[in-house]
Amino acid sequence: GAGVSQSPSNKVTEKGKDVELRCDPISGHTALYWYRQSLGQGLEFLIYFQGNSAPDKSGLPSDRFSAERTGGSVSTLTIQRTQQEDSAVYLCASSLDYTDTDTQYFGPGTRLTVL
């Protein structure tokens, strides 16, 4: 079946502009995660959605970052007033989230470059 998809694959923007990144999880997966991967650093957790529960936003680096998940499926990560330090690959993952060992499947990522 189809895996996690993300769009766009690449996004170049100017400092100060807002960007929206989209994630389509695997059909039937109730949990959705956003991670960020920066050059010279590993993957860092940003936000987690599980079903209809309030999202875990503990990883968002600032209030310029927000995310929503509509209808329990597609998610959009929004970065307002982008800064150069926001340049990174933004990865989305989804899982069934029924047990502690459910595998998180990752999408290909969106490479964001802030000029």
Place this chain on the structure above:
Amino acid sequence: GESVGLHLPTLSVQEGDNSIINCAYSNSASDYFIWYKQESGKGPQFIIDIRSNMDKRQGQRVTVLLNKTVKHLSLQIAATQPGDSAVYFCAEKMSRRKAAGNKLTFGGGTRVLVKP
């Protein structure tokens, strides 16, 4: 997604040899550990996992070893092939009885280069 490019520890291995990738994890309360493989331009791909009540688990050509005493995880790849060239990340998480959600904490990654 492109892998982390700069300042990654690199393991060069001859094709056909065995590879061992090491990871020191941070949280003694973690219950579950995963190894991911990330090829250039792609997202991380699940390889193998292990629960904290185990110390070894084997898959196809891969073995994960867990030493909770020293908080160390390793991934062994048998008969390394050119297709194994990638960046490998370990990840850890706590069970839900300890923490809300299934968020993963990732290690910094190791680049494996397979020489023909």
